[in-house]
Amino acid sequence: MTGDEPVNEIFMKAMCFACHTIPGIQGAVGVVGPKLVEKTNAPQRLKDPAYKGKATTVREYIMESILTPSMYVVKPFPDNIMPKDFGKKLNAAALNKIINYLSQLEEGKAPPKIE
Numbered sequence: 001m002t003g004d005e006p007v008n009e010i011f012m013k014a015m016c017f018a019c020h021t022i023p024g025i026q027g028a029v030g031v032v033g034p035k036l037v038e039k040t041n042a043p044q045r046l047k048d049p050a051y052k053g054k055a056t057t058v059r060e061y062i063m064e065s066i067l068t069p070s071m072y073v074v075k076p077f078p079d080n081i082m083p084k085d086f087g088k089k090l091n092a093a094a095l096n097k098i099i100n101y102l103s104q105l106e107e108g109k110a111p112p113k114i115e
Contacts, residue, residue, distance in 0.1 A: 003093020007101045008114050010094050014086065022102075024111025032081060034074045038062050040107040045072060062099045066090070 001013055008025050011017055017028035021035040034041070042058040045051055053071040055061040064071055069082035083089075090098070097115070104112040 001090065001094045003091050003097060006114050007097045010097055014090065023105055024114065033077055036102050037105040037107045038102040039105055058103045059099050062102050066095065
């Protein structure tokens with residue numbers, strides 16, 4: 001991946017859709033991991049007393065969740081299902097597109113335009 005691809009292609013190539021539901025991404029209806037509406041989820045998770053990560057913003061939380069997924073595991077999902085090698089598989093441009101998209105996803109609202 002170069003990061004030049006549209007974000008939906010990045011989600012497909014990285015296989016995110018296999019485990020996650022991602023609104024606005026065709027075929028992304030996985031239930032092995034949490035639904036990725038991070039504009040809604042991330043602020044709540046950052047306030048969770050069980051959260052021990054270092055993120056303080058939605059963008060940082062998404063980055064941390066991708067690069068070090070065991071830092072905070074959303075209940076009731078099991079740990080060690082999310083691959084831990086996305087730091088090697090995704091370059092900065094691809095990671096940035098994923099973070100930009102997920103940080104705009106809000107429960108009950110229309111998803112952002114695919115870029």
